[in-house]
Amino acid sequence: MSASTLRIIGLSKEFRTLRRYVVALRDINLTIREGEFFVVLGPSGCGKSTLLNILAGLEKPTEGEIWFGETLVADAKQKRSLTPKERNVAMVFQSYALYPHLNVFENIAFPLRIAKRPKEEIKKGVLEVARLLAIENLLSAKPKELSGGQRQRVAIARAIIRHPSVFLLDEPLSNLDAQLRVRLREELKNLQRSLGVTTVYVTHDQAEAMTLGDRIAIINQGILQQVGDPMGVYRHPTNTFVARFMGTPPMNLLKAKVLEQSGKVYVKIETMTLKLDETTSRSLSALKSSDVIVGIRPEDIKLAEQASSARMFAASVRFVERLGADFILYVSIGNNKVLIKLHEDPGIKEGDKITFSIDTAKVHIFDLNGRNIRK
Amino acid sequence: MNKDFRDTIIFLSPLLLFVSLFMLFPVLGTFWLSLWRDVAFLPRKFVGLANYLRLFKDTQFWQSMIFTLIFSLISVAIEMVLGIIVALVINERFHLRGAIRGISLLPWAIPAIIGARIWQLIYRYDYGLANYLLGSVSGVSINWLGTSGGAMFSLILADVWRTTPFVAIIILAGLQSVPEELYKQARVDGANLFQRFVKVTLPSIKPVVIVALLFRTIDALRVFDIIYVITGGGPGGATTSLSLHSYKYFLLGDFGYGSTISFVLFIIAFALALLYIRLGRFREIAL
Amino acid sequence: MNEEQIKKLLLAVGIVFIVVFFLFPFGWMVIVSFSASPDFLIKGNLSFTLSNYKDILSIRSLHFLNYLKNSLIISGIAALSSALIGALAAYAISRFKFAGKMLIVLGVLALSMFPQISIVGYLYKFMTRLRLINTYSALIFPYIAYSLPLALWILLSYFSRIPLEIDRAAQVDGASRLQILRKVILPIALPGFVSAVLLLFMFSFNEFLFALMLTTDFRARTVPVGIALFQGLHGEIPWGYIMSASVVSTIPVILIALLAQRYIIQGLTGGAVKE
Numbered sequence A: 001m002s003a004s005t006l007r008i009i010g011l012s013k014e015f016r017t018l019r020r021y022v023v024a025l026r027d028i029n030l031t032i033r034e035g036e037f038f039v040v041l042g043p044s045g046c047g048k049s050t051l052l053n054i055l056a057g058l059e060k061p062t063e064g065e066i067w068f069g070e071t072l073v074a075d076a077k078q079k080r081s082l083t084p085k086e087r088n089v090a091m092v093f094q095s096y097a098l099y100p101h102l103n104v105f106e107n108i109a110f111p112l113r114i115a116k117r118p119k120e121e122i123k124k125g126v127l128e129v130a131r132l133l134a135i136e137n138l139l140s141a142k143p144k145e146l147s148g149g150q151r152q153r154v155a156i157a158r159a160i161i162r163h164p165s166v167f168l169l170d171e172p173l174s175n176l177d178a179q180l181r182v183r184l185r186e187e188l189k190n191l192q193r194s195l196g197v198t199t200v201y202v203t204h205d206q207a208e209a210m211t212l213g214d215r216i217a218i219i220n221q222g223i224l225q226q227v228g229d230p231m232g233v234y235r236h237p238t239n240t241f242v243a244r245f246m247g248t249p250p251m252n253l254l255k256a257k258v259l260e261q262s263g264k265v266y267v268k269i270e271t272m273t274l275k276l277d278e279t280t281s282r283s284l285s286a287l288k289s290s291d292v293i294v295g296i297r298p299e300d301i302k303l304a305e306q307a308s309s310a311r312m313f314a315a316s317v318r319f320v321e322r323l324g325a326d327f328i329l330y331v332s333i334g335n336n337k338v339l340i341k342l343h344e345d346p347g348i349k350e351g352d353k354i355t356f357s358i359d360t361a362k363v364h365i366f367d368l369n370g371r372n373i374r375k
Numbered sequence B: 001m002n003k004d005f006r007d008t009i010i011f012l013s014p015l016l017l018f019v020s021l022f023m024l025f026p027v028l029g030t031f032w033l034s035l036w037r038d039v040a041f042l043p044r045k046f047v048g049l050a051n052y053l054r055l056f057k058d059t060q061f062w063q064s065m066i067f068t069l070i071f072s073l074i075s076v077a078i079e080m081v082l083g084i085i086v087a088l089v090i091n092e093r094f095h096l097r098g099a100i101r102g103i104s105l106l107p108w109a110i111p112a113i114i115g116a117r118i119w120q121l122i123y124r125y126d127y128g129l130a131n132y133l134l135g136s137v138s139g140v141s142i143n144w145l146g147t148s149g150g151a152m153f154s155l156i157l158a159d160v161w162r163t164t165p166f167v168a169i170i171i172l173a174g175l176q177s178v179p180e181e182l183y184k185q186a187r188v189d190g191a192n193l194f195q196r197f198v199k200v201t202l203p204s205i206k207p208v209v210i211v212a213l214l215f216r217t218i219d220a221l222r223v224f225d226i227i228y229v230i231t232g233g234g235p236g237g238a239t240t241s242l243s244l245h246s247y248k249y250f251l252l253g254d255f256g257y258g259s260t261i262s263f264v265l266f267i268i269a270f271a272l273a274l275l276y277i278r279l280g281r282f283r284e285i286a287l
Numbered sequence C: 001m002n003e004e005q006i007k008k009l010l011l012a013v014g015i016v017f018i019v020v021f022f023l024f025p026f027g028w029m030v031i032v033s034f035s036a037s038p039d040f041l042i043k044g045n046l047s048f049t050l051s052n053y054k055d056i057l058s059i060r061s062l063h064f065l066n067y068l069k070n071s072l073i074i075s076g077i078a079a080l081s082s083a084l085i086g087a088l089a090a091y092a093i094s095r096f097k098f099a100g101k102m103l104i105v106l107g108v109l110a111l112s113m114f115p116q117i118s119i120v121g122y123l124y125k126f127m128t129r130l131r132l133i134n135t136y137s138a139l140i141f142p143y144i145a146y147s148l149p150l151a152l153w154i155l156l157s158y159f160s161r162i163p164l165e166i167d168r169a170a171q172v173d174g175a176s177r178l179q180i181l182r183k184v185i186l187p188i189a190l191p192g193f194v195s196a197v198l199l200l201f202m203f204s205f206n207e208f209l210f211a212l213m214l215t216t217d218f219r220a221r222t223v224p225v226g227i228a229l230f231q232g233l234h235g236e237i238p239w240g241y242i243m244s245a246s247v248v249s250t251i252p253v254i255l256i257a258l259l260a261q262r263y264i265i266q267g268l269t270g271g272a273v274k275e
């Protein structure tokens, strides 16, 4: 196994303080491949930073092992944990964590100064990464004189100057404005490709995860939900949490009942009956007349001229959100609220009646525990 | 974990070592001494609580106790009022505020002994400034340090001069934490200057005032320096504070009884310190 | 008169009160220090002289320069040491998780309120046994201990405002805890450290009771004790000497108070008073 493949085995982390007891991570198993851009995605407080801190050696696991290649870097049983220095990891933080009293040059040079490298080497190294990140003209500035984007570049420069074997980033872009975020995302991806260093990137932003990650892992409340390549996770979410977390606006989830009529399987949502395609039908046939949850992405609903066929449904529009490029319709179907995402202005007002069709091949069916049935 | 644990111990041990060796240990030692007859040139003898029983018959001890309490009460009360006033002034924005703030620090910043010497000179019966000013206005002279009332007054004034700055700084911090919106709201509600002070300022700084009050009370109870210089405890022991009373026994070489008096003072101060820590919400700050 | 004017008037009265009440004793100290005899108020013989200053600075047997040197050295060493020891402890308390943290913080806070008199008796015996009476060590060690609560308190309030991520970044960059304290935390909290050192210096420089009990002569005696015990040759209190010595010895503290007023106020209030 290669030196910078990361293996996380049975990892759990509990925090005990005077006031509370938190299980931040519960039995996580993951393998992150060498050179991979791996994204850990999850809502705030789900344990992402904790996971990254444990990988870095800033926290110790309560249970489980961490392997860097053939090296056991943390083992709860043996109460053993290598320091960040011994692991040769570098990390970028959400708040950038630049040293406010040092200028940009010294910030970047800090890891080398600690390692007592010769002066010329430090100077050469700093100039090199500064050029790579296009911050050569900022070297004498203090962090507080920099913009958010510049600070983030400095933080990245400081992280890569040591040629780490693993690169850890904790929501590095979330303090930036939207435009800059998109631009830096691309730069980061290119940088990672050219350096080829194994990277673990933590974010709560699914769009970021989709664009950056070779693979992504989704965590909720300390529990690993799903691992896979971005489109795979998007297309085949294992449960309702992942289904709703991936994609904006989130997937519609509707309570439904499974029906079977003359060999065909349907799901009935309020008054609306959806006929399902072959594969879905097969996996559902065992669940006859039980309750399920139907997931439909807002973009998989299409407006139709008229309720002409059985596949068309009618509803009234309660609200239209005009986002410029996209238009979101808020529609009621019985007691359920359903969102429809359109790419063109439908010219529809609040209160209008519409008819729509659903792409049944893209419908997801979950059991009442939220697990995807078709998987 | 082990590394952090090791570092914790290494980082804390100098503090714990110094504090234990030169504060905690001596206080316990003082208690230990108070259980002994430990007088110069006499053989040491363990006497249990006999020294504490001796306190009851020691009229000077009770006089010192009463003096110390009255002195602390009055001077702290005056300091609080003046401290709030000074804090209000140096909290305002005005030209040369920095200089005025610096001046407000001075009496507290210099050695208490020097302040005491200056006041001692000012209080002199024959050529002191106080009687000179008083004489030129009313023609009378007061024996400031010769009567027990005059000596008490003189000491309180000197103490107020010296410690009002400290109180003012602590209260200044409280004033600065009052949100500006509260004043704006009160203005909108039609409250005038005085009403804003009573309804907004005072309630907001109450916690800080209580903390300053307790801290200063504990500090005043151990008063020594200014009395040592200005009155030497006189006239006739009228201004001998508990600290000074204890010190006089140390000076005589009676460490057993001197320790007994100082340990009583310690108990009083410690009880107040516990109250102070409870009310001061230091728990929240520290965590 | 409208409210603005009333406020202005009250403010002016307040400023005058502060200046007059707080400063006039200093003025008196200076006047007496420059006058040939302190009883000029009744004798009317006010005359300017530098002889008090000349005497205290040149007459060896007055030992004033010894006292000053002792005070500066003892207070300087004590202030720096307690600030450094306090910084170590404040770092541990603000950064590490460990049982009994509260107990240490509150315990140290309580210690700061111990009356000196209930320490000094035993300390005297202790120092006698160690044969340290009348040495710098006799004062430096207790001064360090006695100022540690203040040092810890000031530095703790500064350190705990520095985000933990800074430490984590430095750890990842390979720094040890001691390196983090030295190269990152202390430089960032430099204003706090300066406040602490200044306040601690004043604290030790002004201390009287320990110095009174634990020193016996000019070899270790400090300025406050020297000034309290100044005796004239003929029993009369040598006011001219006392006041000129006071002026000389308060100059460093007054300079600190006026120039570093901001640091001192910030230190005393844990940074709550901003400008």
Ligand SMILES: Nc1ncnc2c1ncn2[C@@H]1O[C@H](COP(=O)(O)OP(=O)(O)O)[C@@H](O)[C@H]1O
Pocket (backbone or CB within 6 Å): A015, A016, A017, A022, A023, A024, A042, A043, A044, A045, A046, A047, A048, A049, A050, A051
């Ligand atoms: N040092 C700590 N002590 C106690 N609880 C903590 C600590 N660090 C994190 N937690 C708790 O662990 C959970 C996960 O936190 P974190 O990993 O920071 O989440 P995320 O980075 O995903 O927002 C949260 O509930 C948080 O409150």
Ligand SMILES: [Mg+2]
Pocket (backbone or CB within 6 Å): A045, A048, A049, A050, A170, A171
């Ligand atoms: Mg986080």
